[in-house]
Amino acid sequence: MAAEPAPESIDAVWRGALDFLTEDGSLSAQARSFLRLVKPLAVVEDNVFLAVAEDFTKNYVETTLRGPVTEALSEVIGRDVRIAVTVDASVTPPAPAEDGAAAEDVPRPPMRRPEPAPAPVVEDPHLNPRYTFDTFVIGPSNRFAHAAALAVAESPGKTYNPLFIYGGSGLGKTHLLHAIGHYTRHLKPQTRVRYVNSEEFTNDFINSIRDDRSLSFKRTYREVDVLLIDDIQFLQGKEQTLEEFFHTFNALHNAGKHVVITSDVSPRYLDGIEERMRTRFEWGLMTDVQPPDLETRVAILRKKAAADAVQAPSDVLEYIASNITSNIRELEGALIRVTAFAALNRQPVDLSLAQVVLKDLISDDDSEITAAAIIGKTAEYFDISLEELTGTSRSRVFVTARQIAMYLCRQLTDLSLPKIGEHFGGKDHTTVMYAVKKVEDQIAQRRQMYNQVNEIHARIKQSRA
Numbered sequence: 398m399a400a401e402p403a404p405e406s407i408d409a410v411w412r413g414a415l416d417f418l419t420e421d422g423s424l425s426a427q428a429r430s431f432l433r434l435v436k437p438l439a440v441v442e443d444n445v446f447l448a449v450a451e452d453f454t455k456n457y458v459e460t461t462l463r464g465p466v467t468e469a470l471s472e473v474i475g476r477d478v479r480i481a482v483t484v485d486a487s488v489t490p491p492a493p494a495e496d497g498a499a500a501e502d503v504p505r506p507p508m509r510r511p512e513p514a515p516a517p518v519v520e521d522p523h524l525n526p527r528y529t530f531d532t533f534v535i536g537p538s539n540r541f542a543h544a545a546a547l548a549v550a551e552s553p554g555k556t557y558n559p560l561f562i563y564g565g566s567g568l569g570k571t572h573l574l575h576a577i578g579h580y581t582r583h584l585k586p587q588t589r590v591r592y593v594n595s596e597e598f599t600n601d602f603i604n605s606i607r608d609d610r611s612l613s614f615k616r617t618y619r620e621v622d623v624l625l626i627d628d629i630q631f632l633q634g635k636e637q638t639l640e641e642f643f644h645t646f647n648a649l650h651n652a653g654k655h656v657v658i659t660s661d662v663s664p665r666y667l668d669g670i671e672e673r674m675r676t677r678f679e680w681g682l683m684t685d686v687q688p689p690d691l692e693t694r695v696a697i698l699r700k701k702a703a704a705d706a707v708q709a710p711s712d713v714l715e716y717i718a719s720n721i722t723s724n725i726r727e728l729e730g731a732l733i734r735v736t737a738f739a740a741l742n743r744q745p746v747d748l749s750l751a752q753v754v755l756k757d758l759i760s761d762d763d764s765e766i767t768a769a770a771i772i773g774k775t776a777e778y779f780d781i782s783l784e785e786l787t788g789t790s791r792s793r794v795f796v797t798a799r800q801i802a803m804y805l806c807r808q809l810t811d812l813s814l815p816k817i818g819e820h821f822g823g824k825d826h827t828t829v830m831y832a833v834k835k836v837e838d839q840i841a842q843r844r845q846m847y848n849q850v851n852e853i854h855a856r857i858k859q860s861r862a
């Protein structure tokens with residue numbers, strides 16, 4: 398077995414891989430630009446860990462660059478390795494080419510689709526070309542948000558202004574924002590669209606103060622026809638930035654320009670934003686996106702497999718879709734994991750392979766999870782007794798714990814509603830049904846609920862390992 402490069406030699410390994418790729422000469426300018434956004438972290442056994450600042454770059458590296466980068470690293474290290482890419486916002490990409498830097502030096506989302514598409518999406522460096530209405534799967538969980546987004550794209554400044562889309566992580570809010578941007582410009586190429594994540598908005602604002610560039614900041618955000626602002630919850634608590642955002646919002650709205658906002662919680666949970674924006678929200682439309690149902694999840698996976706040109710039989714897609722239910726990013730991640738593993742090991746994608754690869758992500762025998770285990774872990778998490786959890790007290794923490802435990806029983810066991818009720822001191826099935834619905838709703842609205850459920854779920858799984 399070849400000697401493991403010393404941990405400090407990761408930079409040398411990465412440089413060697415870059416040299417290999419440059420000499421090879423097969424990478425496009427765009428791919429080379431993306432490579433410059435990658436920070437090598439470590440080689441551990443047969444894995445090379447890489448970090449990038451954004452999901453978008455991660456997707457690009459994991460899809461377009463995975464093959465050549467893996468090959469180059471394997472060549473330099475002297476044995477077959479695989480790559481694992483993580484997102485770390487502190488990995489800072491080079492500054493944008495605001496002051497005329499050469500376009501090729503600025504790694505950005507691809508300007509062009511790799512394959513010429515029959516109906517080309519208007520190019521915009523801030524918009525992810527994969528996030529269009531064409532690639533968005535519509536289902537009961539997102540139909541209304543999709544329809545509103547489409548209406549905005551068709552007549553910006555007119556209907557639903559502002560449009561506010563909220564819902565849990567990985568449910569397609571960013572996708573819809575980008576889709577609005579693409580389609581607006583597709584219909585009217587001269588429309589000035591600006592997509593920004595609220596963290597970038599904050600950084601831009603702080604830098605503009607530091608560098609005395611307030612005017613340029615205002616121009617960037619106020620001289621647009623459509624402002625798409627993502628993850629507004631990050632503005633909470635940032636008083637000055639919030640103030641600037643309200644000014645920007647008012648200036649745009651007064652000028653008949655459109656603002657679309659997303660958030661991972663319902664506006665009523667946005668401290669410091671809700672009160673200031675309440676009347677403005679009344680002018681527009683608020684809509685949520687919910688976790689998709691099974692049919693929609695399978696359709697999303699099918700579309701993703703087709704877009705990435707990977708072969709995955711129906712039973713594999715159904716297996717993934719049945720087991721990953723609340724986050725589409727995780728759903729796609731699982732598919733990528735399975736197909737990437739199969740490609741790396743030159744194996745066909747089949748159900749048994751999917752079960753092995755996703756073992757840690759998916760419990761493949763949920764029937765082993767008992768209501769007692771769920772109740773035990775939930776009580777432990779909330780630091781309350783079993784009696785308190787299954788009892789009748791209406792104290793808030795007991796009610797929350799009880800409802801989450803009922804929800805997890807519904808999700809992770811085959812028990813019927815009345816049977817679940819029996820485990821909670823003989824509660825009526827309608828109480829269980831109500832609890833399940835309530836937790837389902839809140840998962841999509843409240844980050845805290847989402848995290849609590851996920852954490853308890855993870856602990857239940859761990860306890861079985």
Ligand SMILES: Nc1ncnc2c1ncn2[C@@H]1O[C@H](COP(=O)(O)OP(=O)(O)OP(=O)(O)O)[C@@H](O)[C@H]1O
Pocket residue numbers: 528532533534535539564565566567568569570571572573628660661697725726729
């Ligand atoms: N209805 C859908 N059809 C196809 N793909 C979808 C759909 N909804 C989400 N996705 C995909 O799921 C992934 C996560 O979606 P997205 O980033 O838009 O989620 P989000 O709601 O903005 O999450 P966050 O709050 O964490 O930012 C993306 O790759 C997106 O393309």
